[in-house]
Amino acid sequence: MKVEQLPPVVSSLQPSNHPYLNGAWTPLHEEVNATDLEVIEGTIPTDIDGNYLRNTENQVHQPLGRHHPFDGHGMIHQISFSNGTATYRNRFIRTRCFEAEQIAGGSLWGGLMDGNAVSKRPGFGAHGGLKGSASTDVIVHAGKAIATFYQCGEGYILDPETLDQSGVASWVPLDGVSAHPKVDEETGELLFFNYFKSAPYMHYGVVDASGKLVHYTPVPLPGPRLPHDMIFSKNWSILNDLPVFWDQELIKTRGLHAVRLHEGIPARFRAHPASRKRRPDPLVRSRADLCPPLPQRL
Ligand SMILES: [Fe+2]
Incomplete structure (x- = not known):
């Protein structure tokens, strides 16, 4: 060697x-x-x-x-x-x-x-x-x-x-x-999301096979989230809308970012059109019954 x-x-x-x-x-x-x-x-x-x-x-x-x-x-x-x-x-x-x-x-x-x-x-x-x-x-x-x-x-x-x-x-x-952005090998597109602490809390985007951003749109959520990954099918990207996010009080009082699983907020996934080219009209759907009941606070 x-x-x-x-x-x-x-x-x-x-x-x-x-x-x-x-x-x-x-x-x-x-x-x-x-x-x-x-x-x-x-x-x-x-x-x-x-x-x-x-x-x-x-x-x-x-x-x-x-x-x-x-x-x-x-x-x-x-x-x-x-x-x-x-x-x-x-x-x-x-x-x-x-x-x-x-x-x-x-x-x-x-x-x-x-x-x-x-x-x-x-x-x-x-x-x-x-x-x-x-x-x-x-x-x-x-x-x-x-x-x-x-x-x-x-x-x-x-x-x-x-x-x-x-x-x-x-x-x-x-x-x-x-x-954890994803590459659709069929289209050569890269599908990604980001998230942050203020509304709309999430965006979803598509980069084409040449590396150009062709789609970037808000995915409004009810509040901040800490998503980590996504999946996609032929027509849809599935984004996490899970009640896992930083303790807002701790951020305000001590500037600390402690992750909490929040009770009483339904766990959901959001299906978003995978590509602007495939479905020109942005549409967000959510279903509260896609996720099993959450465990008690960790
Ligand atoms: Fe990871």
Whole structure:
């Protein structure tokens, strides 16, 4: 195996006994290109040809407040298979926030467990106090890998072969994009949603096969929600309208974002036309009986 190491990133992280900064959770700071990976068992099939991509979180700097395992910067790992051989490379996603903290030499944003006041700069996405780390998900659309963050940050583009980076996807709206957008292989479209703390609380969008935003529309909900994923069928995208959202009182009084399952609010899913081209008139339907009864407050 040959390993080429890239120049080190700036890190201010100090040794600690934090359970999510040690052992299997120890942040990885090295970026490498490794070729001729050693096969430790069996052989790599010669008819596998392609790239496996995986997104992860790695804490780079000393946390400003309390550390949560979702707080780290996004890092894409790639294993590339071809002709019975495998290569590996990994890259931090060069988000605006990663670059800003590299320049600052330390954390500029607090984490999920902190109040927004901990952050030294305004944050991104629905939460408002977090850095946009593009660390939750990665999907390939229009020939490019797009890394996204579940709290609706910006979506970042990487070349799926080289992991070269092209910054924020041009179609990402100001409200950001949630993790887990979907690609409809039949149409080549990317279907996505985002969410936030003020009305209409959610948007739904469609990006065409060339990477152009062709549909972006409000999905009015009765209040804030913390959706995490979506599914789609030929004509519909199904969006979560679950009574899971931040405790509004805690946000007001302490600036904390504590997730609650709210009793007495029906759990629903909303079916939205999957594409403007397929169904020109936006229509939102909801059914309260699609979800089983909720458990008691967690
Ligand atoms: Fe997820």
